[in-house]
Amino acid sequence: MSPKQVVAAADPYFPNNGDHRFHAHRYELTLDYRPGPNRLAGTARINAIAGVGAPLREFALDLADFRIGRVLVDGRAAHYTHRAGKLRIKPAKAPAAGAAFTVDVHWSGNPKPVRSPWGGLGWEELTDGALVASQPVGAPSWYPCNDRPSDKASYQISVTTPSAYSVVTGGRLLTRTTRASATTWVYDQPAPTASYLVGLSIGVYRPVPLTEPHGGGVPQTGYVPARLQPQFEHDFARQPQMMALFEELFGPYPFAEYTVVVADEELDVPVEAQGLATFGTNHVDGARRFERLVAHELAHQWFGNSVTISGWQHIWLNEGLAKYAEWLWSERSGGPSAHHKAEAAYRQVTAFPQDLRIGDPGRRLLFDDRVYERGGLTVHALRVALGDEAFFRMLRGWATLNRHSVVTTADFVAHVARSTDRPVGDLLTAWLDRPELPPFPVRTPPPPPAAPLRAAPATRFWLRRPSGS
Ligand SMILES: [Zn+2]
CATH class of the missing domain: 1.10.390.10 (Neutral Protease Domain 2)
Incomplete structure (x- = not known):
């Protein structure tokens, strides 16, 4: 935990989100999702560190309206209350100041978006599947978290869902195991990730590689409704060149892979997540009309995802x-x-x-x-x-x-x-910092060509030439 994270105050825009009394550094989420009834059951193991100063007698996770199965701190049942999006936890034995501890939470219910001035945030049920777009405060719509952008953690996410669906999240796919009619997808994202940037898409998608399997650079893959594959292949064809340009301009790509999903639904705007971006069917037209958005979402991997703002x-x-x-x-x-x-x-x-x-x-x-x-x-x-x-x-x-x-x-x-x-x-x-618009930046004109020397008769020049040269 950096000193910056310890001393930071509550977010001025969202003071109810996040808890500065501890730092979560790794989440292991095990989810079971049924798309038809939109039913989610999950367990979370959160590895955390208590803040300095005093034992952690109480702390809170952000989690929307779910049924809570149980809450353990360091393996022991903890006292908790859960209302208004806050799961307030009193450990049986308070972790010492600065000590590592674990929290286990079991929850289940029907996930739904968090309401906000910008529409629903977080878990969104689609006609056939689901997606997550949490910026800025939608993450608690689907898992318990320390929901402040400064509290970055690594993630392992396991999702079990009917085998017809693909599960896509940021990070590397470790395993995919099918038992009976359900498949479990396990992803790992080792890079520090803000809770709002944990992305997830569940749908009937076809994987489309955008880079050669053993080519240079990080693997880039699309997950796309099969009918949109030809348009997608055209519209995203230049993404590998974009990646090369941005690596030249911004430095190495910060993560181990980059995945784009075209969700089978129209979306107002594409959304960035860690190692992942989600577009709508309306952003793919086979004519690259939305290529600027492909660049925009890719650039967020550097600006926003790797370099993250500490407050909104x-x-x-x-x-x-x-x-x-x-x-x-x-x-x-x-x-x-x-x-x-x-x-x-x-x-x-x-x-x-x-x-x-x-x-x-x-x-x-x-x-x-x-x-x-x-x-x-x-x-x-x-x-x-x-x-x-x-x-x-x-x-x-x-x-x-x-x-x-x-x-x-x-x-x-x-x-x-x-x-x-x-x-x-x-x-x-x-x-x-000022509301009025400054004047448009004027490029300093390139220095004018050196004023031509006053035309002198060539003969004079020659006459002045030092002798002997
Ligand atoms: Zn943006």
Whole structure:
């Protein structure tokens, strides 16, 4: 646990989520899911560490409205209450300050999304299957967790479901075992993962490899409704090139594999999860009309998933950088330049009211378009101010120095300041902390060609030539 995690206060936007009195570092989830009746039964083994200071007499997990079978701490039955999404636990013997301990929870019921201003979050039952899209606070809709983005943990997830369905989650598929009519899929994600980024899809999908089995780079695979395979193969054909570009610009891909699911349902927007992204059928048209979203979701593997915000007020760090990655992909793949994309975004943002500070947009406007577009513009303004060489060094440094870590906007501002001799504090304050839109970043014109020397008669030059040379 980093000191940052110990001292962090409750999330200002979601103070009821997460518990800072302990750190969960590994979840082992064993789930049984029946798609027809939408019935989920699970057991969780959570490996955790008590905070420093005092014995952990009480702590809480976030978990929606399920029937609780039992709760054990270090193998002993614990006293608990469960209401309003909080499973409050009093261990029979309090773990000592800083000590490792385990929690086991058994739960079952009919999972349903957590209601929010942005619609349902978390577990979503589909016409034939289910998916999970938790950002920002939907994770407790399906498993008990310390639901704050700064509390990253490794995961092993085992899901048993009827054999006709595929189970896809971030991480490596360890085993797939069929008994009678049910199949158990076991995945492992060793990289630190925020609870909102634990993704899951259950559906009738066909695996489509996007990379050669033994080619370079991490394996990339799609899970797609069979009827959409031809369109998918066209629309995602350039994802391996995108991966290569982003590795060049942002540093090595942070995880061991990358999987995309096209859920058999229309979705408002694609959603990122650790090592995984989920698209809707409406994002696949066989004409690459949504390729910018393919780039956006892939970029989140660096910005959001590996480098994770410690609290939701820093959301622009995820969305501004993923937006800018869209523009970089455009620029580097033969489309309009990032500058051109920024000009279009600026026109778009100009039409909105200038009453949002994207560095702390408030809970209600967390996913406002301005966070994305003005976020991308902020990154572009930095590029213009720093120049390409320093800008790309700064960007790659941000992703690599903070790999698998937790960050704030203040960390970013400090990182930028360390990356350049130019004063950029006022520029970042104007873009992030003030509502009014700063002027569009003007590229310093390249230094004019050296003024032509006053035309002198050639003869004069020759006359002045030192003798002997
Ligand atoms: Zn995004």
